[in-house]
Amino acid sequence: MLQELSIKNFAIIDELSVSFEEGLTVLTGETGAGKSIIIDAIHLLVGGRGSSEFVRHGEKKASIEGLFILDDIQHPCVMKAKEFGIEIEENMVILRRDISHQGKSICRINGKLVTIAILREIGSSLVDIHGQHEHQELMDETLHLSLLDQFGSDEIDQALKSYQDLFSQYESTLKQMKKLNDNEQEMAHRLDLILFQQKEIYDSHLQLGEDESLLEEKKKLMDYERLFEALQTCYNSIQGERKALDWLGLAMSHAETAGELDSKYQSLAESVSNSFYLMEDVATTVRAELDGLEFEPDRLNIIEARLNELNGLKRKYGSTIEEILEYGSKIEEEIERITNRDTHIQELQRKVTSLEKDMFVEAKHLTKVRKKWAKALTNQIHEQLQELYMDKTTFEVRFKLSDSELTPEAYKYRRDGGDEVEFYISTNPGEPLKPLSKVASGGELSRIMLALKTIFSKHRGITSIIFDEVDTGVSGRVAQAIAEKIHQVSVHSQVMCISHLPQVAAMADFHLYISKKTNDGRTRTAVKALENEEKIREIGRMISGVEITELTKEHARELLQLATSIKNA
Template identity: 55%
Template sequence: MLAELTIRNFAIIDTLTISFQKGLTVLSGETGAGKSIIIDAIGLLIGGRGSSEFVRYGTAKAEIEGLFLVEEPHPVFEQAEALGIDLSDGMIVLKRDITDAGKSICRINGKLVTLTLLKEVGQALVDIHGQHETQYLLQPDMHLALLDSFGGEEMAETLQEYQMLYERYKELQKKLRHLTENEQQVNQRLDLIHYQLEEISLAELKQDEDDQLQEERTKLGNYEKLYNNLQDAYQSLYGEQRGIEFVSLALHSLQNVSHLDEALQHMEENVGNHYYALEEAASSIRHYLESLEFDPARLDYIEGRLNDISKLKRKYGHTVNEIIDYAATIEKELELLQNKDSNIEALRHDLSEIQQALQNVASSLHNHRKALGTELTEAIHQELKELYMEKTIFDIRIGSLTVDQEGERVPEFTKHGSDQVEFYISTNPGEPLKPLAKVASGGELSRVILALKSIFSEHQGITAIIFDEVDTGVSGRVAQAIAEKIYRVSIGSQVLCITHLPQVAAMADTHLHISKHISNERTTTNVIALDSLQKADEIGRMISGVEMTELTKQHAQELLLLAEEIKKSS
C-alpha cells in the first residue's frame, strides 16, 4: 500500500504530507482545490512524463516522495533485487525531483536510478485510471497476459513448461542459422578460430598460472628484504642469549616450584606451550631461509611470461582460467563447423522434435485459454450486470499466430505461445463488437474499466489503485452500484478515489477533504482527514451543493448507514 506521500513545490502545493490507510480512501473537495494535482504528483512519482510547468512558481525544483509497504511475493521484490536494492523490511521509497529546467532526478530507497527503472517499479506498485488516460486494461498487447493471470498457478505452470521449450527452440534455431550462413562467413570464422586456438595452445597455459607467477615474482623481487628480515628474526629467537634460551630458563625455573602451588602449574604449562611454539616458529624460519634463492634468470623469465599472458588476457579473458575456458568453447565450435553437414542434419532433427513438443504445449495453452476465455467472459458479464450494463456484450477473441513458410502457413511461436488475444465489446444492442481500446469514453467506459479491475486487481499484484473521477457521467442506481464495486476492489487492494458522487464517498474507509486557501498572496492546498461528523457534512454538501438542509443531512446519514450495511455484508 501507499503509506505516505510528501509533495513540495508542486503546482499550487507548497508543502504537503498525506498519510494513507488500507481500504478505500476518498478524496473530495471543490473543483480546482487540488485533488487531481495530488494524483498528477503520484503519476509523476511512478514515472509519468515530467515538465518544468509542474514546478511551483519561484522555486528551483518540485519534490515528490512516496513510501510504499509491500509483502512478498510482490513482483517488485524481483525488480529491486535486480537493482541491488534491499527490501528486507518490506518498505520501498520512491523519490522524484523535477528541476525548473525540466530535468528529473529519480531515486529508489535512496539509490539513483533512471526514469525508465523508476517507471518499471512504480507501475508495479500503482495503477492510475482517469477519464482521459490510456489504461493498462485497454491495451491489446496486455490482454494475453491478463487472460493468463486469470488462470492462476495452473496456467503459470503450463506457460513455464512452454517457455522452457521455447528457449531451447530459439537456441537450436540460432545454432542452425549460424551453420547455414553463407560459405564465406563460415570459412572466415573457421580461420579465426584456428588462429585463436593456435595462439592459446602455443602459450601452454596452466590453471591459475598467472596467480602463481605473480606470487613467485613478488618473492624474487623482494629477495633481499625477505632474507635480511628473516635472518634477523631467526637470530633474535635462536642461539645463546636469544629469545628461546631466556624462555627456556623461565620454564626451567617454573618447573622447580610448580609442585608447590596449583596456580604455578598453569603458569608452567602456559610458558611451556609458548616455548615449543617459538621453537617450531624458529625452525620454520630456518627452513624458509634455506629455501630462499635469488635467480635473476628466473625473474626475467617470469616477467616475460606474465607479459605474454597479459597480451592473451586483452583478447580472451581476464584470467588464465578464463582464457582456458574460452579455448574449450571455441574448440567445440570448431568441431561443429568442421562437421557442418552432419551437425546441420542433427540440428534439424532436434529442431523438428522440439518444434513438435512446442506445438503440443502451445495447443494445450490455446485450449486452456479458450476455456479461461469462456470463464472470464461470464465473470465480466456478471460484473457488468451488477453495474446495470446487462445488455453489454463482452467477448474475448483468441486467434492463432501464423507465419508463411515455404508457401504454407505454419504456427508462429512467441515467448507466450502462438495465440493473440484481444477484448471486444458492444455496449448497445444491435451494435457490432469493437475492440475494447476503441470503445467510446464516458460513463460506459468507466463502468467497463471498473468491471475489469474488479476481476483483475488481485491478479495484477498492484499495491494501490487510483480512480480519478471514473464515476463521471453516472448517477442514481448506477452510482450506487459503482460505489459498491469500488469498495469491493478496495478489499483486495488499496484504492484511492477522487469522486463527486456522495454514494462513493459514503463507502470510504478514510475520507480526505482537499481545499485551497490564499496566504501571502500565494495559493496553497490543504488536506485533512474527516471524522464521522465532518464526513456526513461533506457528503451532504456533495448532495445539495452549497446550501445544507435538514433533509440533506438526513439523506447523508442514510447513505452512511446503507454503506455500513453493505460493508458488513461484504
C-alpha cells in the same frame, strides 16, 4: 498500500503530507481545489512524464515521496526490485522523485538512485491510476493475454511453464543454427581467426601455475647479489684467522683444561665443545651453499621474455592461465562445429523439428486451458456489468485462431505461447462486437473499466488503485452501482477515488476534503480528514450544491446509513 505521501513545491501545493489507510479513501472538494494535483503527484512518483511546469512558481525544485507497505513478501514489486539490486527491508518501499525548475528528474527507490524507466517498472506494480480519458493497462490489447493468464492463475501457469521449458530449448537451438548459417565469408574469417588463436595457445605450451613459479624464480634471481653477500659475510665471520671458530677453539681448549683440573667443569667443557663442532658444521654448510650459487643473467632474460609472452596471452584470452586453456578448449569445439558445419546444421534442424512438434502439443494444451478460463472470465464480467445496469452489454475474449485453425503452421511461437487474445465488447443490442480499446463513451467506459477492475483487482496484486473521476457522466441508480463496485475493488486493494458523486463519498472508509486558501498573495492546497458531522455536511454539499439545508443533511445521513449496511452485508 500507499501509507504516506509527502509533496513539496508541486503546482499550487507548497508543502503537504497525507496519510492513507486500507480500504476506500475518497477525495472531494470544490473544483480547482487541487484534488487532481494530488493524483498527478502520485502519477509522477511512479514514473509518469515530468515537466518543469509542475514546479511551484518561484521554487527551484518539486519533491514527491511516498511510503508503500507490502503485505506479501511474494509481491511482484519484490522480485522486480531484486532484479535491479534494490533492497527491501521490513516490506517497506520508499519512492522519491525530485523535479528541478529546468525539468530534470532525480529518482530514488529505498534511497538508491534509479532511472525513470526503473521507477516506472517498480511503480507499475504498486499503483494503477485510472482516469476517464486515459488509455490505461486494461485498454492495451497487447496486455489482454497476460490479464487472462493472471485470471487463470495456477492452471494456466502450469501449462505455460511446460510450454516455456520447450520454447527455451527451441530458442537456443535456433540461435545456434543462425550462427552456423551466417554469411559464409564471415564464417571463413572467423575460422581463420580462431585457428590462429588455437595455434598461438597450443604453441605456448602453457602449464598451470607456471606464471607463479616464474615470478618466484625471478625474485630469487633479482635478489642474488644480496643473498651471496649475506652468505659470504656469514661464512667469513665464522671461518678464518681470529674469527668465530678460532675463538670457539680457544674457548674449547681452556674449558677442557678447566674440566681436567676440576670435574665440575666437565659439563661446561662439553657444551663449549658441542658449540664448536656445531659452528664448524654451519661453516661447512654455508661454504657448500656458496659453491652451489650460480648467477645466470641469461636465465633472468628468459624468464622476463616468458612472463611477457604469458601476459600477452592473458590480455587476449583470459586473466589466468586456466582461463586461457578453457578458452582454447572452447574455440576447439567451435572449430569442430564450423569445420563440420553442414553436419551440425542437419542435426540442429532435426532438433528444431522435434521441438516444434512437442511445442505444438504443449501450445495446443495451453490454448485449451486459456479458452476454458476465457469462458469463466466472460461469465464473471457479464455478471459485473449486469450489476452496473449494463445487462444488454456483450463481452467476449476473442482468440485470433479458431479451433479449426490450430495447426503447427498457423502458430507463431513466442515465449507466452502461440495465442493472440483481445477483449471485445458491444454495449448495444444488435451492434457488432468491437475491440475494447475502441470503446470510448464516458459513462459506459467507466462502468466497463470498473467491472474489469473488480475482477482483476483480485488477481493482479496491485497495491493501490486510483480512480480519477471515473464516475463522470452517471447518476441515479448507476451512480449507486458504481459506488458499490468501487467498494468491492477496495476489499482486495487499497483504493483512492476522486469523486463528485455523493453515493461514492458515502461509501468511503476514509474521507479527505481538499480545499485551497490564499495567504500572502499565494494559493495553497490543504487536506483535511473528515469526521462524522463533517462528512454529513460535505455529502450534503455534493447533493445540493452551495446551500446545505436540514433536508440535504438528512439525505446525506441516509446515504451513509445505506453505505454502512451494504458494507456490513
